[in-house]
Amino acid sequence: MGAQQREYKKRIGSAQGMKKIFKAKEMVAASRIAKAHARVLATTPYADAITRAIGAVATHSGDVAHPFLDQERSSNGRAGIVLITADRGMTGSYSHNVIRAAEELANALQEEGKTPVLYVVGRKGETYYRFRNRPPHEAWAPYHEGELPELGHEIAQRVTADLLSEDPETHLDELYLVGTRFKTRFQQVARATRLVPIEVVDADEDHGTARPTYPLYEFTPDAEQVMDELMPRYLESKLVNILLQSMASEHAATQRAMKTATDNAETQVKKFTRLANSARQAEITQEITEIVGGADALSGSGRKER
Template identity: 50%
Template sequence: MGAQQREYRQRSRSVQSTKKITRAMELIAASRVVKARQRVAETTPYARAITRAASAVATHAHVDHPLTTKRDEQKRAGVLIITSDRGLAGAYAANVLKRSEQLRELVQDSGMEFVPYLTGRKAESYYNFRNRDYADSWSGFSDSPTFDVAQEISKRLIGEFTRGSDGAEGGVDEIHLVYTRFVNMVTQEVQVTRLLPLEVVEDAAPKTPENGFPLYEFEPDAAEVLDALLPRYITSRIWNALLQSAASELAARQRAMKSATDNAEELIKTYTRLANQARQAEITQEISEIVGGASALADAK
């Protein structure tokens, strides 16, 4: 009985130590997700505005631009997969990777080669464990991305798309983006978007004099305007996706650590109850032995 009681006490102390860790991680994630949500709120209006501008310019320019033209023969599709560097965030990374595998099947069924570009160590580990090749990867910033990283990724993807699959050094004919959109602290949704050739996402609101497209005049010409605007558009989409994914990761980690802390509290209560039961059983046994011994002495006299 004594050994069993000690075992329950040791387990309870171990769970208490784990609870302190999960509680600390929960508080850290809660404090950081506030800033991440602010960054999403600050950058989303610009992303919407440049999306609207790109839509209007591409609609009224009537110019065949390399980033807006769909190729007749498509051989390779590049996919940027945004995951996390660390775990302990529930099914956050698993959901993104699962959605990317579904996209892989769709791309391969259409007769194209799937070319992944990875962000986050979880995606790198996933591909390395399965001995799969990937074109490039970026990591070390998943919960706090910088604009320089977004520019670097954008430059690489635009270069690969401009080169095309007919080039000697690879290249792709399409660019897709798989990331997690932050809705609120409870809901985060995995999104798949085609970046190139340009798939402009227009506002679903009905057109009114207040939100309708203005008339554009291009100076010096429409081609040069598109050359300057479309790379900025792609960079802003990737930047916003990185921020959305960072906020989603922190929110998922906060929920996961909150659940772990609650489970630890339940385990502590369970082990405390079991230890008390073992202690009561030990005391009852000792009392029974004393009473039995006293009865035996009385009978002997």
């Protein structure tokens, strides 16, 4: 019985230690959500404004042409998928959801006769594909939260070069972005979005507007040069924004996962405390039974205790 109690106490101590770790990570994640959400709110208007500006140029300049606006881009059938996953563990189903969305998109593209080309951000996504002998075309891992704007700029430069490349081995006909949209602290959605070719009506897609009204602009020196300047900024702003939204979603998923883990650890502490008390009570009952049995045996034999 004594050994059993020691084992239970050891498990109680282990569960209490894990509970402290989970609780600390939960509090850290909760404190970071607000800052991450503030960064999302700061970058979203800029990304939307760039998209509206491109829509205005394309709408009011009918003769403007740009490779990213060509809806019939088709040379080698390669479609790029930029996948944003977590760079660390203890994030619940965050990475699993976004990887599942990327796999569904890749399967849909393959059914259309296209070749998916993966650009993966985060160690979780890179590990997932390398373990299955499907190494991504390009991977950025590990990365730091404070360097997300620079990371978005680097990714935008790489995919832009591949989209404009004339080499059939590296050229991309299409580009999709798979990340997690941060709606609230309690709701995040993994979603795939096509970035290239650009559909102008996508500018206010999240706001429920079917076809936005674009303002009138005067283009200097001309619309084509304005478009050439806007397109790289468009891709970079979209990538930076979804990177920040994914980071905020990761913190929210971590908070929920750590809250569940803390509750489970508390359940384990209560369970083993109850078992330890039961074992202690059984040990006490056994000792009392042995004492009473010994006294009965002495009285039955006629001997007197000295």
